[in-house]
Amino acid sequence: MVSDLELAVLCGQLVVGGFRSTEPSKRFLDELSAGRRGGAILFRRNLPDLATASRTCHALLDAAPSGMPPFIGLDQEGGRVARMPAPVLKLPAARVLGQTGDIGLIRRAARAVAEELHAAGFNLNFAPVLDVDSNPRNPVIGDRSFSHDPAWVAAAGVAFIEGMQEGGVLACGKHFPGHGDTDTDSHLALPRLAHDRARLDDIELPPFRAAARAGVASMMTAHLVVDALDPGVPATLSRAVCTDLLRGEIGFEGVLFTDDLEMAAISALHRVEDAAVASIAAGCDVVLVCSDEDAQARVHAALVAHAERDSAFRARCTEAGTRSLAARRRYPPRPLPENALRAKLDSAEARALLDALTAGASQAGQGNDPTEHGREAGA
Template identity: 45%
Template sequence: MGQDPGLRRLVLGTLLAAYPGPVPPDWAVDLVAEGLAGHTLFGTNVHDPAQVAATTAALRAGRSDVLIAIDEEGGDVTRLAHATGSPYPGNAALGAIGDTALTRRVHEAIGAELAALGITLNLAPTVDVNSADDNPVIGTRSFGADPVRVAAHAAAAVAGLQAAGVAACAKHFPGHGATVADSHHELPLVDVPVEVLRRRDLPPFAAVVAADVRAIMTAHIRVPALTGAGPATFSRAVLVDLLRGEYGFTGAVVTDALEMKGAAVAAGGTGPAAVRALAAGADLLCIGAKVDAELVERVVAEILAALADGRLARERVEDAAGRAAALAAWIRSAGSVPPAPTDLGYAAARRAVRVEGVLTGLDRPLVVQLHAASTIAEGRVPWGLGPHLGDTEEVRVVAAETDSLALRRLAGDRPIVLVGRHLHRLPGADDLVTALAAAHPVTVVEMGWPAAWRPAGVRAFVTTYGASHANGRAAAEALGLR
């Protein structure tokens, strides 16, 4: 018995795939023509604006209302500027500034840039309340640790993106900010009563629903009080009872990447994860970054098998595909805005810099950047003061492998500016900074999440609330190095 082409098209209408390289391969465009909801662009798909515009045009040739998604959060998570770093500060910096009108303008500018390139769905903003200083995956992607502040900025970001004609996708429901594990690698646990979530994690989602956000992304986190042993992505209690029933969300529920271990391991593979997510109430299934035609076909086959054996009702898949189509229809009817001033992000980043201590006497310093690994969400994007230093000497070292005496000898009579990300949890950083500051003038620049940690003996502690290109320039200017 042959495959029902109508059913195959229906299933494809729930999938957000991806492909390797800067040019969409034939299979990627062919699947769009067959009904695939869309593709997500990652850094490997982005070389320059002209190439991205050609990419989106090629995908639209498959079907005019194809969804073309990207993770363009600003700050530390950028795909368009992955080669240089984003010209916009991220959410932590905007939250620290506290100007929701600025937050709206920055996200409207990001949206205008995306719209001009033919990108229609931004998998942003991150609206998680970063309540755990040691959170390894949210951090500066969050507007802050205060639910009220995060809610206000989350709504402003959504309004800005959508004013530009790009659908926003707020993430990660019901809140990834309290985790100390990365769901790319494992299934994080948030073991608190539901009432704690209502006070701490859920207010920003209520705010974006009120702001008419078009999509919300699920979190691959386990909240036993709601999800039992599985992740929120597979939980009807989370996606249907809480998000739709209690919070009244009527837009598209988008999964975080199903290839992530927080979902795939829990389900026994990407295909089974897709079935469980659909059954739980998800509408648009983000397969992940490492996708080829074979993987898409395996996912389609798994969903078709679930429809055949009763694990999944056809009405549920029709509902999901309908919501994905409605998202595409909203985008086609949305308006647009003119490009923003090119200095907008840099001016914003300057407003976010905070200085504790004294910044005098920094002529000809030795700049020491401490190596910090990137998360999968961030990717390998340049960061630091390097591009903004002119002829100021910079060295890059691993904190746990560096001798403070050797650095002092290299500095000689010059002061040291030590630059890092998440220094409070970087192995060896505290010992190195303390040893240097005991015998040498040291200024610390923290470009990660600003925890309470402050090293003893330093002359100044500078916080940028992010490590984008804009944040780096703002820090260099504050230090008088530009």
Template identity: 40%
Template sequence: MLSPSLRIKQYIKQQPRQARLLATAFLALTLSILAGCNSAGSLEGSASHVPLPSASAATPLPSVIPSPTDKTTTPPRNEEAPAQTAGNNDPVALTIAAMTLEDKIGQMLLVGIDGTQPDPETQRMIAEDKVGGIILYADNIKGLDGMVSLVNALKQSNKSNPVPLFMSVDQEGGKVSRMPAEYASIPANGKVGRTNDPQSARMMGSLLARQVLAAGFNMNFAPVLDINSNPDNPVIGDRSFGSNAPLVTKLGIAEMKGIESEGVVPVVKHFPGHGDTSVDSHLELPVVNKTAAELSKLEWLPFQAAIKENAAAVMVAHILFPQLDKDKPASLSPIIIGEQLRGVMGYQGVVITDDLTMGAILKNYDLAEAAVDTVQAGSDILLIAHEYSNERKVREALLLSVRNGTIAESRIDESVNRILSLKARYALSDEPVAVPDLNKLNKDVVNWSHTIPE
């Protein structure tokens, strides 16, 4: 059997020149980061300790190659430019230099789809818009065979893009579970929190990761680091490990490490903290009247701990904190993302918005403007969970914002730098998976669950 790198090299040879440049650079990026992992141990043992390249490492790039269907883009550059203008051997910079502006914007979009198999709009988002990732929800998943078939088909739709997809899902345990009935159920964080046992939480993370990995996913929107401090909260509840910061921090970080130990990308959520809201942001915009000083004593503590542990990705919530930013919710706020998360807390990893098609945004802000605002604030990946028209609106808004100078292309490069580094760090690929035999995994889940008190 050919090694993954040889299979990729054979694939590269079959691609057009532009794709070969990108694929070769991305392969170099992956192998260089994996070499770093192997020098310190396997990915399983060291994923959390592989440093992401600094966003500032990206080299300033020349003008991009225009899309054949777009008459308003910048003039074309020489195809030889990537190797000549990157100015160094940084594989991230080489990869970015081989990408068009359209390619780069695509990497910043993580989208939901309709139905249980790829329709023409889904295929266009992947093959033409080159979105960076897909998220599946319960409506997309109908049984084990259907789920695996869908995941494989989505990856196949990405065959013309040398950069693999984030295949993501919300698999938290408890009431937020996307896996079909063939999977053994994992209890909610609240139950695990009552054990006060980080080893149990780490095992939970490992089992959640094994569940999603078996179906071909590579990113899980977990753990929840919100502190359940408001009994009237309609959306968090037992999704949280508990009502105090030390407990949530200890168990949340343990779960995060369990997820990443299996080679799945964990996304901690929902910064700056969704635990003290009394409104569901899926429906309306919550407002929390806390100062930065108050947040730093409770809500921010688990996230600060996750950042110290080199968290792969952080999801930012749609919550208005008027004491920090009276105009924009956290997910669109340069104060909360740029000044606090990236500045004060020093986070240099991937920032992902919560779904921009939730009521908190669509009922209060224009989607296109919100997309531009969140990138200016410091977000890297924009989650658009519903409707092809929304994906197109966001994509066009970002393209226009770069072409008219509202957003510098170097700012886009910073985000793509982080995204590609993360994909390489976890050695993501679009390889299909077989329908798994779940007997061993389900037995392990059941045995572990028996250690959790009711």
């Protein structure tokens, strides 16, 4: 039972971290082994080649305590946000998938990617983007969105989610409650949406409602202020957004991740440990701290200290830990040996699908934006 875990282990299940080294440091593996981390998020810096990716996923799984499989996650959206090296299947940008108008193709594409990620040892993909591409000046979303039409974003997003989860990998709809109509990059500053609630219900929220109905395993918050929901409070830290709206009104039952708490939208205004406590209190289940292992330790210590003195917060940690562990036990990582993995990736079906997607991308006119976004901008 999650409620029987030592408090340090319970709070550890709410922290997923990254590391700057190519492979996990001894410190990171020791923290994972002790139950003080719930898993890892990997980036290109950790995945220079397939052999390294395979070793890392095996090392993370081997380090995790018995009965507590880790999250092993990454951003493999496609287009300009794709972390795994060749020969892993890389999809074109979501906009191109959306322009195909083919729900079946989107679902098959997501399933094919998931099957390869699952074989490599991943059980979580921070995709799809459910933001609506409603602002051409948006510096961070753009072609990561399926469409400017909320209904089509919802339909394509659900197809992607279903394919991903059929392939054995937890999907993650992001960035709730909608990052599409901002002109500020939340890696650099805190964006603000001034729209009224009626506009949110028409444009921003429909894809997230559809994803919740479809059983998406997880979602990720956006680091932005939505005036109509909670003036002045970033969504990641807002109970009105994370609990009242997402849980109470929309009915989402999966795991809620924060976006990276090291991003300037949060870190310029809050210490990372304070933000972590506030986000869990608001209704998030897992906090992401994507590179700084010292910051991860401070976050963990702050969660434990707050839970020791606040019984309501401890109950919230138990609820979050229950969701976190249930998802990982339902979708445990199962990396193949490297040789078997390479054979799995040499799939005629996957190559044919890539050819079809490439042809579709050419016909749809894929945008040319080499700028690297996502939580690893510039890395």
